[in-house]
Amino acid sequence: MTRTFLGMPATAPRGVGNLRGEESFPAAARRALGDTQLRRNLRHATTTIRAKSAAVIGELPDWAQLRAAGSAIKTDVMARLPELLEQLEAAVAAAGGTVHWAADALEANRIVTDLVRATGAQRVMKVKSMATQEIGLNEALEAAGIEPVETDLAELIVQLGRDRPSHILVPAIHRNRAEIREIFLREMPGVDPALTDEPAVLAAAARRHLRETFLSTPVAVSGANFAVAETGSLAVVESEGNGRMCLTLPETLITVMGVEKVIPTWADLEVFLQLLPRASTGERMNPYTSMWTGVTPGDGPQQVHLVLLDNGRSAVLADAVGRQALHCIRCSACLNVCPVYERTGGHAYGSVYPGPIGAVLSPQLTGMPDNASLPYASSLCGACYDACPVMINIPELLVHLRGQAPHPAGEKAAMGAAAYTMDHPRLYAAAQRAAGLARLAGPALPPPLNGWTASRDLPAAPPQTFRQWWAER
Amino acid sequence: MTARDLILGRLRVALGEPPADPAAVPRDYRPAGAVAVDLDLLVHRLTDYRATVHRCADADVAQVVDEVLGGRRVVVPPGLPRHWLPATVAAVTDENLTAAQIAAVDGVVTAAAVAVAETGTIVLDAAPDQGRRVISLLPDVHVCVLRADQVVATVPDAVARVDPGRPLTWISGPSATSDIELNRVEGVHGPRHLHVVVVSAGAAQHG
Numbered sequence: 001m002t003r004t005f006l007g008m009p010a011t012a013p014r015g016v017g018n019l020r021g022e023e024s025f026p027a028a029a030r031r032a033l034g035d036t037q038l039r040r041n042l043r044h045a046t047t048t049i050r051a052k053s054a055a056v057i058g059e060l061p062d063w064a065q066l067r068a069a070g071s072a073i074k075t076d077v078m079a080r081l082p083e084l085l086e087q088l089e090a091a092v093a094a095a096g097g098t099v100h101w102a103a104d105a106l107e108a109n110r111i112v113t114d115l116v117r118a119t120g121a122q123r124v125m126k127v128k129s130m131a132t133q134e135i136g137l138n139e140a141l142e143a144a145g146i147e148p149v150e151t152d153l154a155e156l157i158v159q160l161g162r163d164r165p166s167h168i169l170v171p172a173i174h175r176n177r178a179e180i181r182e183i184f185l186r187e188m189p190g191v192d193p194a195l196t197d198e199p200a201v202l203a204a205a206a207r208r209h210l211r212e213t214f215l216s217t218p219v220a221v222s223g224a225n226f227a228v229a230e231t232g233s234l235a236v237v238e239s240e241g242n243g244r245m246c247l248t249l250p251e252t253l254i255t256v257m258g259v260e261k262v263i264p265t266w267a268d269l270e271v272f273l274q275l276l277p278r279a280s281t282g283e284r285m286n287p288y289t290s291m292w293t294g295v296t297p298g299d300g301p302q303q304v305h306l307v308l309l310d311n312g313r314s315a316v317l318a319d320a321v322g323r324q325a326l327h328c329i330r331c332s333a334c335l336n337v338c339p340v341y342e343r344t345g346g347h348a349y350g351s352v353y354p355g356p357i358g359a360v361l362s363p364q365l366t367g368m369p370d371n372a373s374l375p376y377a378s379s380l381c382g383a384c385y386d387a388c389p390v391m392i393n394i395p396e397l398l399v400h401l402r403g404q405a406p407h408p409a410g411e412k413a414a415m416g417a418a419a420y421t422m423d424h425p426r427l428y429a430a431a432q433r434a435a436g437l438a439r440l441a442g443p444a445l446p447p448p449l450n451g452w453t454a455s456r457d458l459p460a461a462p463p464q465t466f467r468q469w470w471a472e473r
Numbered sequence: 474m475t476a477r478d479l480i481l482g483r484l485r486v487a488l489g490e491p492p493a494d495p496a497a498v499p500r501d502y503r504p505a506g507a508v509a510v511d512l513d514l515l516v517h518r519l520t521d522y523r524a525t526v527h528r529c530a531d532a533d534v535a536q537v538v539d540e541v542l543g544g545r546r547v548v549v550p551p552g553l554p555r556h557w558l559p560a561t562v563a564a565v566t567d568e569n570l571t572a573a574q575i576a577a578v579d580g581v582v583t584a585a586a587v588a589v590a591e592t593g594t595i596v597l598d599a600a601p602d603q604g605r606r607v608i609s610l611l612p613d614v615h616v617c618v619l620r621a622d623q624v625v626a627t628v629p630d631a632v633a634r635v636d637p638g639r640p641l642t643w644i645s646g647p648s649a650t651s652d653i654e655l656n657r658v659e660g661v662h663g664p665r666h667l668h669v670v671v672v673s674a675g676a677a678q679h680g
Contacts, residue, residue: 007479009487045655052655065502072498079492082484089477095638101476103483153661154652170652177653199653203661210662215572231637241610241648241663248606249572259480266637270629271502273643281651284518285592285628288663289643290606296640298569299605314483323487 010104011367012312017105017136018164019312019366021350024373028348029340038345041176046336052282053333059284060274069271071391074327077263078317084229084262085308091232095294097304102256104311109140111307112221112254116146119252119303121219127236127246128152129223130330131256131309133165133352134365137221148221149213151242153206160187166346166354168332169280174345177202203240210242220246220301224257225329226272227306230265233293234306237276239286247290253301258309260317260326272329279389280331312365321400325361327390334384334394340377349374356384360397368404375401432465505633508626511590512671515624518593522646523659524667531672534618535559538582541616541668545579548608552601553582557618567608575607580614581664586641588624588669589631593646595619595669596631598639606640615664617644621673 012019021028032038057063077084089099102108112132116124124141126132126148138148138159150159157172158165161183165171172180181197188209195205222243226235234255236243247253263272277286295304317323335341335355346354351362351371359378363371375398378384384394421427444453452458464472474482516526527537539559546563548570558564565578584602588595595617597603609615625631635641648663659665 007474007483007486009483041654049651049655062502065499068499069502072496075496076498079488079495081488082481085481085484101480103476103479107476151662152652153650157652170655172652173655180653199650199656199658200660202653203650203658207661211576214662215576228637233637239648240650240652240661242661244606244610244642245662248610259484267629267632270505270632273632274502274628281655281657283522283645283651283657285589285594285643285645287522287645287647287649289641291637291641291643293638293640296599299599299640300607308480310480310483314480314487317484318487 009314009318010310010312011315012365013104013106014366014370016109017134017311018352019134019362020370023350025348025350025377026373028350029344029377032344032348035345037176038174039343041174042342042345044176045170045173046342049282049336053279053336056278056282056284060278063278066271066274067389067391070275070329070389071327073263073268073271074390075324078260078323078326080264081259081262081317084264085259087229088227088232088262089308091229092294092306093232095232097232097294097306100305100307102307102309102311105135108135108256108307108309108311109137112137112256113140113144113146115252115254115305116141116219117144119219121146121217121252123147123149123213123217124219124221125149125151125213125217125246125250126155127220127222127238127243128155128171129221129256130168130352131223131258132221135256135309135311137256149210149217151210151213151246152238153203153240153242156206156210157183160184164347165352167335168330168353168355168357170332174347214242214245214249218250219252219254220250221254221256222246224255224261224306225276226269227257227262228264228266228269229262231293233266233291235269235289235291237286237289239281239288241288244288244290247292248300250301252303252305254305254307256307256309258311259313275389276329276331279333279387315367316361316364319364322360322364322397324392325357325364325397327392328357328361329390331389333387333389337383337387338378339381339383340379344377349377356394356398357392360394360401363401363405368401369406372405375405429465429467432467435461436463436465503627503629505627505629508591508630510624510626512621512624512673515588515590515593516671518590519646519669522593522649524593524646524669527668527670528673529670530674532556534670534672537668537670538562538616542580542582542614547580547582548575548578548612549582550602550604550608552604553584554602557582567604570608572607572611576611578612580616581608581612582616582618583609585617585619585623587631587634588619589626589628590624591627594631595644596635597642597644598635600639606642609642609644610663613664614666614668616668616670618670618672621671624671
């Protein structure tokens with residue numbers, strides 16, 4: 001009975017953060033499908049990454065065994081999450097770091113804002129982090145008069161373009177090189193007007209633009225890919241070096257991490273450091289991975305904070321089937337193979353977590369009513385399950401969540417009528433004859449069933465039912 | 474109630490009763506020690522990700538550094554073997570240099586802690602011959618000298634060998650991004666040029 005005093009699992013609060021869209025998936029997807037440039041950009045990018053990823057995964061003789069291990073480690077983490085977090089907290093504190101706990105987005109934003117204020121800084125630099133996108137940290141910092149500067153190239157493109165992220169790994173995947181050039185020319189102070197759309201030239205422009213920020217900003221905010229309970233070590237996996245800049249140069253480092261990112265032991269990194277880059281960017285190893293354990297005197301930030309975030313994760317954990325969505329290591333392989341994502345792009349999902357994993361994670365974080373259409377944003381083709389490096393059974397989760405989604409009243413009435421008809425042989429025979437007559441009506445169903453045939457033809461009913469044919473023999 | 478107690482309480486309620494026997498983790502993948510080290514594979518993987526590889530004897534490292542950075546200014550960690558530096562470079566030792574001072578030099582020469590052949594990865598652990606993390610970050614050219622006996626075959630080998638208590642930087646090629654159309658492009662914020670000098674005992678080949 002005492003447990004009720006400790007609080008029940010809670011979903012992420014409304015009115016803060018970026019987990020809910022303004023419209024349902026079908027409405028947003030319909031508009032996105034009209035954008036042919038978007039579809040060209042997405043097809044090009046996802047085709048590229050699928051080929052790269054398949055090639056480097058094919059080099060490993062033990063990919064299947066690594067996936068199985070990754071999946072089992074994550075299952076074990078979820079089963080022992082409270083004790084692992086307590087172990088992590090103790091290890092980080094012992095190494096000179098400070099651990100904070102945030103029950104939801106509002107509390108996390110308040111903690112980070114207060115920590116930045118305490119340093120007196122007017123500006124923070126950020127490493128790309130899904131958790132801080134999820135909680136709307138940038139908006140909260142701006143409201144407090146603090147300027148957040150995104151340093152990841154894709155995040156910078158999104159921020160300069162006053163856009164929204166549309167992919168977990170590459171938030172600007174919906175932009176091609178020509179569009180990125182346009183954004184840089186328009187928004188980047190002091191940019192060379194002769195800027196071309198060569199990717200290397202665009203990358204060099206970002207290097208020049210951010211150098212001074214890196215050298216002069218005393219506070220950084222990061223996420224974490226992994227946190228090792230055993231040692232208190234945090235890891236950030238990145239490519240450009242902006243992560244290293246933010247994790248090394250400032251005096252104060254604030255890391256915001258979802259509670260599910262903890263892993264039990266240092267040795268577990270040997271699994272995830274093989275799975276993540278190959279599934280994510282299609283590289284044998286990403287250019288830079290930084291690992292730090294609390295404070296190292298004389299090297300890097302001397303004030304190190306870790307904010308552990310719930311924001312709906314306890315509610316996801318409460319569903320014994322749904323909790324496997326928390327195994328996600330944010331590689332985005334499921335987005336890159338999804339036929340629905342490839343056509344609609346990430347914005348249609350409304351949440352910072354788009355694609356197949358977003359379709360199962362977002363509704364659980366917010367509660368079904370706020371994202372009820374997302375579990376239907378899939379054809380259940382299963383490509384996401386095959387691609388997932390930690391073997392999250394996303395199709396199973398989609399079906400599971402569809403069972404929890406509110407169903408239209410008409411559906412229950414129709415199913416009830418069908419069951420009654422099938423229980424009564426004469427009614428059933430009459431219904432079958434009627435279906436035969438419906439051949440005359442053509443390939444579409446009458447209202448209210450016309451939604452089904454709006455985008456597909458009704459199969460032609462046979463001229464005779466099986467029973468009629470049998471009776472005539 | 475503190476947020477800590479609230480969250481831990483929520484998680485415990487969410488989990489219900491703990492399972493009687495914790496799930497075992499199958500570790501049927503290649504563990505540390507399972508694969509033989511292949512130096513040629515390391516060279517291939519480094520080169521494939523646009524690092525430049527040099528192979529030479531310890532006595533010839535200075536000559537390689539001269540080829541890469543001769544006539545330019547470099548920062549070096551306090552514990553770097555001085556015979557790796559040719560007379561042609563102006564070396565400044567990092568004794569609490571400011572970030573601006575480090576950013577102003579052309580290159581950096583460091584040793585390494587471990588390298589992974591299969592992935593073409595070098596790991597720095599901030600030991601005295603590698604220095605603070607910042608010195609291998611800001612200059613545009615990084616020359617990293619690697620002893621052959623520091624090379625391991627796989628990621629599990631490297632994870633087993635490094636010390637979690639030290640700040641670790643895993644480097645696989647020069648700074649790069651996949652953010653423009655998901656194609657890898659070299660040269661963003663970190664060093665745009667990575668030279669790896671593999672020192673094999675006795676071998677004096679070059680190139």
